[in-house]
Amino acid sequence: MKKPIRIAALALAVAVVTLGCSARADQTTDKLKAAVQSRLGDDATVKSVTKSPIDGLYEVNLGTQIIYTDANANYLVLGDIVDAKTRKNLTDARLSETNRIDFASLPFANAVKVVKGNGSRKMAVFSDPNCPYCKQLETTLKSIDNVTVYTFLYPVLSPDSTVKSKSIWCSSDRAQAWEAWMQNRQAPTAAGTCDTAAIDKNLALGRAMNVDGTPTVFLADGRRLPGAVPADRLDKELAEAH
Known part of the structure; x- marks a missing residue:
């Protein structure tokens, strides 16, 4: 079974933000999804790519894990986005929501x-x-x-x-x-x-x-x-x- 992805060479950042979470897709996301999947190969399956709360950063849903990337899929960012005011972990909240079942x-x-x-x-x-x-x-x-x-x-x-x-x-x-x-x-x-x-x-x-x-x-x-x-x-x- 696939384990959470671990990538040896990447730009790692943990972002702390005050913005709300937006998941609106744009025309960039379809191409970006294919690009990220190409980068990851067989290490993981990209379920979806959407905008994150941070301008220029995109949320990559791997099913059991959320990571982030830039608009060109040149960098993969592992870490949680946290609302600095409420201290709410937005990454955890998104993962819970996307994995919700009936x-x-x-x-x-x-x-x-x-x-x-x-x-x-x-x-x-x-x-x-x-x-x-x-x-x-x-x-x-x-x-x-x-x-x-x-x-x-x-x-x-x-x-x-x-x-x-x-x-x-x-x-x-x-x-x-x-x-x-x-x-x-x-x-x-x-x-x-x-x-x-x-x-x-x-x-x-x-x-x-x-x-x-x-x-x-x-x-x-x-x-x-x-x-x-x-x-x-x-x-x-x-x-x-x-």
């Missing part, structure tokens, strides 16, 4: 469902059973109440991840088997010989949604939270998305 359309039947409290707040997680950060997120979830968590088993790290995912999916109580392994290191014991087509579907779905790392969290309003976010932020984001 949460209700997710195939929840292919996920392990865990309900805590009244379950009124909802989130989906793409998770690998051998991912240490996924286990960290599961530990964080112990302190989060009134939430329904749909975990899409997403074995991408190793063949053993697939073995464990199939065993968990084939367990008589999938939620119990998942939490026992992720929180208490109790390995699943089911044979893993049931119908595990859901796992293959999860892998295809994740690739289509640019899920290139685990855990990846999706909130009920469609926003994406990459990584094992801390409890205070997760609780706040769940409240805002509810």
Whole structure:
């Protein structure tokens, strides 16, 4: 799977600005998109190119990462644009917006469902059973109440991840088997010989949604939270998305 791009030779800048974010395209962007893609080659796929809040600087959306370039694609800029007045990270906000999904359309039947409290707040997680950060997120979830968590088993790290995912999916109580392994290191014991087509579907779905790392969290309003976010932020984001 593709990782965030790292380029050895480039002009690196982190811009701090006071301007609002504008995403209006102009006639330059189509040519610029092709030029940037040519520069990057197979390292990344350019989803779109739009104007950034800074004159002469263009936003390049790579799906799971936003970088910036000049009007001639001679320079690639890695870094976040931050509003100096509000301290809002405009790059993060744009990435979240461009990666927003239709949460209700997710195939929840292919996920392990865990309900805590009244379950009124909802989130989906793409998770690998051998991912240490996924286990960290599961530990964080112990302190989060009134939430329904749909975990899409997403074995991408190793063949053993697939073995464990199939065993968990084939367990008589999938939620119990998942939490026992992720929180208490109790390995699943089911044979893993049931119908595990859901796992293959999860892998295809994740690739289509640019899920290139685990855990990846999706909130009920469609926003994406990459990584094992801390409890205070997760609780706040769940409240805002509810």
